[in-house]
Amino acid sequence: MPPDAAAFFINSPAFAAVGAPNARIVAEYPARDLLLSGWLLGEPVIAGRAAVVEAAVDKGRVVLLGFRTQHRGQPHGTYKLLFNAILLGSSQRGAT
Template sequence: AFNDASDYAIEALALPVTNVVAGVRTSDFYASGSLMRVELDPESSLTRGMTAPESVVWFESSPVFSITDSSRVSIAARYPAAGTNPLVSGWLLGEARLAGKPALLDVRRGKGRVVLFGFRPQYRGQSMSTFPLIWNALR
């Protein structure tokens, strides 16, 4: 599920994930139309073929994940830890809410899995750096 569709998938499928910025006032957290840095897990099947240790993603009023049951969830990408600004370009208010949080999750459910993108991997020209994540999710 891409971006806001992740919220629907989390609720409809009772996934062990929450969106920590759902309902947060824009005066406390705001990042509409910004490029953010994420760190990639080289061991994840979702990052297969991506050789750089990080990527840049399009964040547009996107969900920010927190995991409630780590036994069913793998983190493929996360925002940098506190002290490292994730913002590459654009506007970000309340960066502490992103610190170390997952940006791309692979959640096991029954005999299948649900991939949650906390960003828009298919956004215009920015997609060249994130298309591999989509293709790997389809494998």
């Protein structure tokens, strides 16, 4: 996956995983100039925040996706994040 990707964000969460010992930020929104097209309301709310977070929970893990990786089948560049969360989830610690 390229280092930068466009994501469709609508009424979605942005995460603050600062100081969480079992969390790893996988992707984050830029600190400024977030808008690629359309319109943006509330840029300061998501600017610089985590968009995707992976965290260890008990014997497993959770992947938090803060935007619609599959929105209407259009964002092919972000499908990898969804598929990796599904397919690779059981290949890590706690796999049965």
